[in-house]
Amino acid sequence: xxxxxxxxxxxxxxxxxxxxxxxxxxxxxxxxFLSNETxxxxxxxxxxxxxxxxxxxxxxxxxxxxxxxxxxxxxxAHGVELSLSKKxxxxxxxxxxxxxxxxxxxxxxEEFDQKDPILLSSAIKNTKEFIKLSHDVGGSGVKVRPxxxxxxxPHEQTIEQIGKALNEVARYGADYGQEIRxxxxxxxxQNPEIxxxxxDVAHHPNVSVCWNCNQEDLDGxxxxxxxxxxKDRLGRTTHIRELNSTDYPYDxxxxxxxxxxxxxxxxxxxxxxxxxxxxxMTDQKRLFDEMIRKRSK
Numbered sequence: 702x703x704x705x706x707x708x709x710x711x712x713x714x715x716x717x718x719x720x721x722x723x724x725x726x727x728x729x730x731x732x733x734f735l736s737n738e739t740x741x742x743x744x745x746x747x748x749x750x751x752x753x754x755x756x757x758x759x760x761x762x763x764x765x766x767x768x769x770x771x772x773x774x775x776x777x778a779h780g781v782e783l784s785l786s787k788k789x790x791x792x793x794x795x796x797x798x799x800x801x802x803x804x805x806x807x808x809x810x811e812e813f814d815q816k817d818p819i820l821l822s823s824a825i826k827n828t829k830e831f832i833k834l835s836h837d838v839g840g841s842g843v844k845v846r847p848x849x850x851x852x853x854x855p856h857e858q859t860i861e862q863i864g865k866a867l868n869e870v871a872r873y874g875a876d877y878g879q880e881i882r883x884x885x886x887x888x889x890x891q892n893p894e895i896x897x898x899x900x901d902v903a904h905h906p907n908v909s910v911c912w913n914c915n916q917e918d919l920d921g922x923x924x925x926x927x928x929x930x931x932k933d934r935l936g937r938t939t940h941i942r943e944l945n946s947t948d949y950p951y952d953x954x955x956x957x958x959x960x961x962x963x964x965x966x967x968x969x970x971x972x973x974x975x976x977x978x979x980x981x982m983t984d985q986k987r988l989f990d991e992m993i994r995k996r997s998k
Contacts, residue, residue: 710818734941740964744770744805746940750971750978752777756796763802766982767990770803772844772938772968775810775831783830790837791978797839805938805966806840806882807831811847813866814859814890814987821830821866828870832879842880842937844911850889850903860895864902871905882936885913892917893927900934909936913970924950937965942972944988952992961995 745768746750751759756779759771773781781793797804809831815821831843845862850856871881883903885896891913900910910931918927939958944951958967967989975981 739805740962741958741993742769742803742966743986744768744772744803744938744966744968745873745982746772746808746968746970747774747779748808748965748970749974750936750969750982751779752972753879755779756781756793760796760800761801762979762982764800766979767986768802768969768982770805770966770968772805772808772966773896774808781807781834783827783834785834785838787837790834790870794837794839804838805968806842806844806879807835807838808844811845811886813863814847814849814851814887816851816854819861825866825869827854828881832870832874832877835879836877836936841868841878842882842909843874844882844884844938846884846886847890848887850887850895856895860898860959861902863890864899864904867899867903867908868905871903871907875905875907881908882911882938883908884911884940885904885915885918885931891915892920894921897930900931908934910934911936912939914939914941914951914954916948919950924953925957928954932957932961935963935965939963939965939967940970941967942970944985944992 702778730821745763747754747759751762751771752760752774757804759773759779763769773779775782781796783795794804809828811824811828812823813824828843828845835841835843850859867881867883874881883896883899885891885893889895890899896910900908912931912935918924921927941951941954942949969982971981971983971985973981982996
């Protein structure tokens, strides 16, 4: 069975609870856990900025801009899809392995809020295939999402259905070393309080939250309260928009992530259409480095 990659904070919590002494770790690893320097890395979601690029173009532009990793969105031009043969999957894996860019995982569009049981079954089946694809190309997880709370279905029923489906694919993903990353996404379901209820049902440790930087994060009792609802379930990926956007408190988000020793990926899922995407990526990397440097002193 492959090893699941658990975020550092959850690892420490579990380690202490089990009575394992951290000082038994190798010195360098122990120092890294205690270090004030954040281990967060900047990556790219290929949803918009890279949707028309080949794998070669993605790697080339990430290397030129300093972007360290990428989540490949399915159905886009790079063509890393379920239809790839074993030989083609190995080629993708080796191309990333021989580059300076990490293939963080696959961004699927599978949704577990489906009202039709046949469509729900298909989403679960496809997710299991994406798990195998991510494993084969060298990724570490698969992004999934809820997309709706339906007006004609009791919300609690949909929440229960999503959570149970997540548990099923999480068990399957654990055998492949693939984390299930639930994007805080969708009508109603992108409300952090609703996502907390979903995650209470989705109790399998291989189910994690992909924080998505939505405006709903600021609603109700505010950002701090909403972040606290889900911070213990954060996974290896967090989706962000442009870090210089003024409509979201990215400084607060980074402060919270540093506070919990988050060592995952901040993945740019940008919404603008820059004339020069490579320059925009480079600018975002420079800004990210500045923001992280301020918090590492």
